Amino acid sequence: MKKAKIITAAVLAATLLMGAGYASWNDNVKIKNSVETGTFNVSFDKDNCWVLPSDSLVNADMNKIESDNLYSTLKDTKTLEVTLKNMYPGSEVCVNTVMKNYGSIPAKFDNVEVSGPTGDNGLIQDLEVPFLYGYIEHKNGTVSSLPDVDSKGPIKLSQLQAKMNNLLSNVILQPGDTLKLQKSNNNKNNNSGIAVEDHFNIELPKDSTNITQNKEAKFDITISWKQVD
Template identity: 25%
Template sequence: MRKYKFIALAMVLAVMLMGAGYAYWTETLTISNTVTTGDMDVVFAPAHIAGDYDGKINLRDILDDLWEAIDDGDYYNFNQAPYMTVSLEPLNDYKQLSFEITDMYPGTGGLLAFLIVNDGTVPVTLENITYDNLNDSKGLRDELNYIIHPLRAYELISNNGILNALFNELFVVNHETIHCDTFDEFITKLNGLLSGVTLKPGECIKMGDVLFEQGGYNIEMPAGITSDALEEATFSFDLQLNYKQGE
């Protein structure tokens, strides 16, 4: 009987010892995974964007100030014609521009000047340019002249708190000023210039002569127009720049 008890106790002790033999410390390595998506944000900014600001500049925080600093009458009425007015107003969270020429007459016109800025975190490519909401009461659109200024790309930077869109020229798309006699030609030429152009974050496009600081395009009524049929005419359209994610 004692022999069996001894064997039983020995087996229990052996099992306990075996368990102790398999005990070990543990340590866990953890990899935290976080994925954030980029922001595709293309906005319109005024052609004259230079200004003095303190610290790091967030473009969206100062867009209102930049637009309000532009004097429509002095800038967009490029030949300072009396009796007519030219205005440019950003809409739809800076993604739309309202350009209006009021009381135009032969020999006058307006200048639409702007920057197209990639204010997001991913590259963007202009896919195409389209127009919508065309309103032409008397066939005025093909009686006007359209002038597209040279197209350049710049890096939008802040140097010691001074924001400047013309500090670092990246590339030139078109050196020459283009004159268009019809509205369809204007849209086709503008499409050919801008389609396929890619902007990295912080880059912008400006159409204009660097020396004279003109930008965008002109819409002019030729001085030779004498027909009374075009009096009190209305011509309006929405120009849409359609962007996609770039590479």
């Protein structure tokens, strides 16, 4: 009987010790998980996208451009509608297209779609883009020029989509980076703070005939992005 009591006491003591060990484990080990997803958002900068005749930019008050701008409409965050009107042989329209990575993860260029153009066929066939270059303005203030790809102009408006897809094919925008397209490759010293032009031009050549008088054309530029693999 005494031996049985000793065994029972030993088993009870062992059980209590195991319970104490279990309690100790639960009291001292705490695991807390926190998961946050990133944001993907590359959009046109609505305050810096506009289309205006080049002669209207001479001594222009840039603060009034948005209210005076009757040549473009942002249909959504990735689509800019461009209207070409009141042009004459030798005139140009400046297209300011600025896209920024407002998200928290890198974005890779997917494709450009130039839909249309609609309007007068004679005007559409005559319109040209003299030159097209691009650069990235990084969050830290430095600037990187995009590699020149078939930069010799002019190209016809009908070739703009292929040209833009070629130019932007390898572009990756880090969070806070801004993409700008321009009419010249004047980017040599802008890492030291020298400003560059933020627009490219569409022109009606000087040899255009009278059939383009009082005509209008419209087209959309849609620039799409995807997540970096």
